[in-house]
Amino acid sequence: MSEMAKLQLGDRQLELPVIEGSEQEHAVDISALRAQTGYITIDEGYVNTGSTQSAITYLDGENGILRYRGYPIEQLAVNCDFVEVSYLLIYGELPTRQQLDEFRQKLRRHTLLHEDMSAFYDGFPRDAHPMAILSSTVSALSTFYQDSLDPRDDEQVELCIYRLIAKLPTIAAYSYKKSIGQPFIYPQNNLNYCQNFLRMMFAVPCEPYEIDCDFVDALNLLLIVHADHEQNCSTSTVRMVGSSNANLFASISAGICALWGPLHGGANEAVIRMLEDIRDNGGNVKKYVDMAKDKSSKVRLMGFGHRVYKNYDPRATIIKDVCNRLLKKRNIPDPIFEIAQELEEVALSDDYFIERKLYPNVDFYSGVIYRAIGIPMDMFTVLFAMGRMPGWIAQWLEMHRSESKRIARPRQIYTGEKERQFKPLDQR
Ligand code: SDX
Numbered sequence: 470m471s472e473m474a475k476l477q478l479g480d481r482q483l484e485l486p487v488i489e490g491s492e493q494e495h496a497v498d499i500s501a502l503r504a505q506t507g508y509i510t511i512d513e514g515y516v517n518t519g520s521t522q523s524a525i526t527y528l529d530g531e532n533g534i535l536r537y538r539g540y541p542i543e544q545l546a547v548n549c550d551f552v553e554v555s556y557l558l559i560y561g562e563l564p565t566r567q568q569l570d571e572f573r574q575k576l577r578r579h580t581l582l583h584e585d586m587s588a589f590y591d592g593f594p595r596d597a598h599p600m601a602i603l604s605s606t607v608s609a610l611s612t613f614y615q616d617s618l619d620p621r622d623d624e625q626v627e628l629c630i631y632r633l634i635a636k637l638p639t640i641a642a643y644s645y646k647k648s649i650g651q652p653f654i655y656p657q658n659n660l661n662y663c664q665n666f667l668r669m670m671f672a673v674p675c676e677p678y679e680i681d682c683d684f685v686d687a688l689n690l691l692l693i694v695h696a697d698h699e700q701n702c703s704t705s706t707v708r709m710v711g712s713s714n715a716n717l718f719a720s721i722s723a724g725i726c727a728l729w730g731p732l733h734g735g736a737n738e739a740v741i742r743m744l745e746d747i748r749d750n751g752g753n754v755k756k757y758v759d760m761a762k763d764k765s766s767k768v769r770l771m772g773f774g775h776r777v778y779k780n781y782d783p784r785a786t787i788i789k790d791v792c793n794r795l796l797k798k799r800n801i802p803d804p805i806f807e808i809a810q811e812l813e814e815v816a817l818s819d820d821y822f823i824e825r826k827l828y829p830n831v832d833f834y835s836g837v838i839y840r841a842i843g844i845p846m847d848m849f850t851v852l853f854a855m856g857r858m859p860g861w862i863a864q865w866l867e868m869h870r871s872e873s874k875r876i877a878r879p880r881q882i883y884t885g886e887k888e889r890q891f892k893p894l895d896q897r
Pocket of ligand 1: 697698732762769770776777831832
């Protein structure tokens, strides 16, 4: 017999079932609450509210644990490449060599964009933010690839998955090339995922392009640690839009828009802007920390704090280590990295941050690596989206395959005017 939660409402007592997950997390199932009591629950920002049960990613915020399909992120980061982790998240198991080769081959067949889509880029202003281009272009994929829109047709969904994962680097690189007035570089399918992307970003037709293995390895690791993170804001958006049976292109496009916000994926760009601001104003880290503690300043320490992690974000640990190794190996002195480390040291010894359990999150150090690779700042969140793509897809698939799938439609408590009668214009 599962545990029951007792709820006392006035003179009524209700028993609600308790759900226990595979890692002993507990939830009170309130799906019968309104029918039995007329009451609903309210939880601004869903701080205490679960939207689903999921078998994809496990977070333990208190202990700083992150696992994809049961595998610790630390092991995946050093042993896999991003395509392998994408397979794991989407299909639930690490692929055999044959499965991985077949998956890579399927992705290779879809790296090109429909040629007519390149005209899209002429329509955007040169200084358009690449996240706006990304969400628009991903949504527009549904107009060029109308043979893969039906969310209930497994073959069409499979084709849509290959197209999204394979084309995102091409779409992203094209937006960068357009912004700097250079010609698009077509994907080259003899290269791996990260090699292909960096070549499309930085090669030019008039010179040979040399693959930089250090930068390829660093990018591969960054994409892996961004690949999924259970029910975060953008993933919940993908699930919510998908719950209306909108196609996968449309669901992902909505997730890209949610990720853009500086409180979410846009934080990686905001961190570097913050660190540059500190550098340009004399490097006074303590002054910035004091501003972040002062609510009236409206300043936040970007890249710090997390809804779930009340300990060091394990991804930040991994990324900071790569920063150290890459910058040392390539002898890339970056004052921004020095300032970031000093900022972390000052903040983590300050009671305000200690009491609120605010630690560096995934976005705090990732921009240092993107800068070292030569990625422009306004592309940082685009790379977050590239990494998160397999996670969004896996979560969307799990939602569609769930026996209890229903359209997501939250309730509310009305606090507006009671009924009143219409007044004609000349009586107002
Ligand atoms: C990502 O959900 C995910 O998993 C997201 C993500 C993923 O992989 O998908 O991990 C990616 O989005 C990481 C977070 C990136 N965002 C930032 O770095 C922006 C800065 N951080 C925050 O704004 C904030 O910490 C959030 C948005 C991340 C979390 O916000 P919460 O959980 O709603 O917490 P809160 O805003 O209620 O803060 C609690 C307290 C408040 O102070 P009090 O009202 O208790 O006095 O902590 C303070 C906040 O003012 N606080 C900060 C702070 N973050 C929280 N104060 C200064 N600087 C900060 N960064």
